[in-house]
Amino acid sequence: MRRTKVLAMVLGLGLGLAHLAGQEAPAVIxxxxxxxxxxxxxxxxIGVRSHTNHLVLLRPGGGLGxxxxxxxxxIRDFYGLSATGGHDVIAIIDAFHYPTAxxxxxxxxxxxxLPQETSTDPTAATNxxxxxxxxxxxxxRTNAGWALEAALDIEWAxxxxxxxxxxxVEAQSNSNANLYAAVDLAVSLAGVKQVSMSWGGSESSGETANDTHFNVNGPAFFAASGDTGGKTIYPSTSPYVVAVGGTSVATDANGTFTGETGWSAGGGGNSPYEAKPSWQTAVSMTGSGRGVPxxxxxxxxxxxxxVYDTTSYHGRSGWWVVGGTSVSSPCLAGMVNLGGGTFxxxxxxxxxxxxxYLNPPAPPVFRDITSGNNGFPCLVGxxxxxxxGSPQGTGGF
Known part of the structure; x- marks a missing residue:
């Protein structure tokens, strides 16, 4: 089976290639x-099933956790966020079962x-x-790779x-039919204000028919822009979804924020199938379709x-260091929820x-990131x- 994303990741990360054997399908290092x-x-x-957008760091990271x-x-410090707050419900859409959730x-x-769930039944509606x-x-059925994705999503929202x-909301599989059915189910749940989708797939000509799942009144939708530099994926290219891209932060020895650049493997570009929406017409871009992120x-x-996950994946469990735009999507859903805006x-x-962005208040509510590239350069604006850019507090939404 040809893994098209692997080839793109070689370009995005510029690193060597190896395979891991195990009971699960081969991962790639x-x-x-x-x-x-x-x-x-x-x-x-493509057009049939979606994949996750999370990556695992195999050495100690530079954070304090x-x-x-x-x-x-x-993360709150990086983006000027309160340590308390939030309201109603954030729905996370993932595929397969996560038994240790x-x-x-x-x-x-x-x-x-953080607040803990006191119920011993994860499915109880009274939780x-x-x-x-x-x-x-x-x-x-259980899938350990998707379980790690779900751990990331629920914990960081x-x-x-x-x-x-x-x-x-656990879809029966990663088929788009099941994932979109899970989206529809989430929309029907009482109190849902944000829906985060850290999955997606290469764009295809029939994708616009699926926009109806997101073009609804109720929650706001968020999706990862993907982990292949300069490539677009759906559903983040839907004009009815907030496409969330990736950055790289820098900290000092105390873990304090010192700077932020564009992440080289973050997805981005213009959709060949989705038209540029009205709220993007005043934005300067080279392509004519919907631009992301x-x-x-x-x-x-x-x-x-x-991230904490004890559903063993390739013989590992417990604490993990995880990146990818799968991190960005639930984080932004949480930030918008924290802001309390009703949309x-x-x-x-x-x-x-x-x-x-076009009429910035003082002080600005977004950090303009002007260094780094993903095949496209970071620019002023x-x-x-x-x-x-990245949020500075919740004033931008």
Whole structure:
């Protein structure tokens, strides 16, 4: 099976290639970064199945958390965020079953002083902090690669919006049909204000028909822009989804923020199928289609975040350091939730974001990132690496 994303990642990370054997499908190692098998795309997947966008750092990171992962306190500091707040519900869409979700969520929360779920039943509708819902009405089979993705998503949406309830909607598989059905289910759940999707796939000509899943009143949708520099993936290119790109942060010996650049492997570019939406018409870009990303935050695995997952993957479990735009999507969903803004739909949120960018208040609500490239250069103003930049507080939304 030809893995098209692997070839692109060689260009994006510029690192050597090796394979890991194991009971799971082969993962791929580039230097000290592991690409899980779930983050690899085969040609026959395009338009049919989606993949994750998370990467694992195999050496200690530079953060202050377990294994050198960035902590919630650090990410909040990088982006000027409160340590408390949040409201209603954030829905996380992932595929397959994550059997240790409740225990892992609570262990992560205990480590960083976040609210824990007191119920012992992850599926109980009465849960107030964390709940699991099955698309299709039955428990999906377990997939360890997707479980690590889900751990990242639920823990980091919670980290940035501690008072919001997190609901993990588990699709029966990573087929687009099941994932979109899970999206529809999330929309129907009471109180859902944000939906995060850290998955996607190469664009295809039929994708616009799927925009109807996101062009709805209710929650705002967020999706990872992908982990292949200068490449676009769907659903982040949908005009009814906030496309979240990636950056790399720098810190001093105390873990304090010292700078931020565009991440070399972050997805970006113009969609060949989706038209440029009205809220992007005033933005300077070279292409004529919908441009991505819209906004960005830390995604470089070298500056990855701490994640706790005990569903063993390739013989490993416990604390991980994880990067990729799979980090950015739930983080931005949490940031918007923390901001408390009420938006009728994603179009309204994107109109607000681009309005804040085009008519910036004082002080600015976005950090303009002007160094780094993903095949496209970071520029003064909007670019195909970081969009409008990274948040500075929640004033931009």
């Amino acid at each position: 580039h230097g000290d970064v592991l690409i899980p098998d779930t983050s690899l795309e085969a040609r026959e997947d 377990p294994g050198g992962g960035m902590t919630p306190m650090q 409740l225990n892992d969520f609570n262990t992560f929360s205990a480590m960083f002083g 107030t902090v964390f709940q699991v819902v099955y698309q299709g009405g039955k428990k999906p 919670h980290a940035l919006a501690p008072a919001a309830k997190i609901v993990l 819209d906004i960005s935050s830390d995604a470089d695995p070298n500056t990855g975040v701490a 009728t739909n994603t179009t309204q949120l994107l109109t607000t974001i681009y309005g804040s 909007w670019d195909y690496v970081t969009g409008v």
